[in-house]
Amino acid sequence: MFIQIVQGRCRDTDGVHRLLDEWRDTMGGTAPGWLGGTYGITDDGQFVGVVRFESREAAARNSARPEQGEWWSRMEECFDGDVSFHDCDDAMVFLDGGSDDAGFVQVVQGRLRDPERFRHFMAEPMDMLHEQRPEIIGGTIAIEPDGWFTETVSFRSEDEARTGEARDMPEPMRAQWAEQMDAMSDVRYLDLHHPWFASAPVRMPSSGQ
Template identity: 65%
Template sequence: MFIQVIQGMCSDEAALRMQMDRWREGLAAGADGWLGGTYGMTDDGQFVGVVRFESREAAARNSLRPEQGMWWEETSRCFDGEVTFHDCDDAILMLDGGSDDAGFVQVIQGRVEDAERFRAFMSQPMDMLHEARPEIIGGTIAIDADGFFTETMAFRSEEEARKGEQMELPPEMSEQFNREMEQVTDMRYLDLHHPWFATAMPA
């Protein structure tokens, strides 16, 4: 799976959401290989979009469509300044992969020294995590070529997420997690209090 992470400051959320709705209603059907996306705004006005494709090639084909170019030209005007893109071939689903019914999404970003080690840790069975933190529906983890990662964690509600943060992980998992976090730098959390979602319809 390929994930593209899109971020930028936006002072007109309504206009941006309208553009996103236009894409879903008018362009999504022609985006071969598009799987879906998770979107939201932080409290300080930063838009975060985590868009899933079957492959990098599928994402590239979508970008080359003339109608996609016209849509993006209009959509880019909703942003206040530069928009950044992180293209991640190294992308996986965690637990159930999230849900379009989630009421809160936390985005975690940072940089890892050893992407293969980090991916192996995050790809292991998460039975212990699911038992310790049942409020986590699932999420995605995407790592770009420079070791910059974006993780999404979907929850039914922010209240459940905050309660879960106070719970202790099983000792074995806590030890593994703390050891893995030693290689992470520049970590930050982006809270999407009112996320929205889009999912490709089955063929």
């Protein structure tokens, strides 16, 4: 899986939402390898889009489509200043991944001292986490070559997320998570109180006729 993170200061929230819905309805069905996206705007006006493709090559083919360029020229007008793009071949999901039913998404960004160790940790079974934090539906992790990472965590609701944050984790789970947090730097949290989502339509297999 390949993930592209798009970020910028939004000046037209309604326009961003409308154009992303337009892309989903008119272009998403034919976008090469597109899997879905998670989107939102923080309280201070920062837009975050986490878009999933089957591969970097599929994302590049989508970007090369003329209609994509025309759409993006309109999308750019909704932002103040530059929009950043982070392309990540090193991407994975945990627990049940994202969910179009999530009521709250927290985006975590920072730098990993040991990306391989973190990746291995997140790939381990998370039965204990699911038991202790049932409000976490799942999420995605995207890691850039320099160790910068973007993680999305989808929750059923923000109230449940805040309650879960205050709950003490049992040992050794608490120690394991503390160790991973100690291996991060420059960590910041972007709360998407009103996230929205898009998913690729289910493609039925060919009958061969």
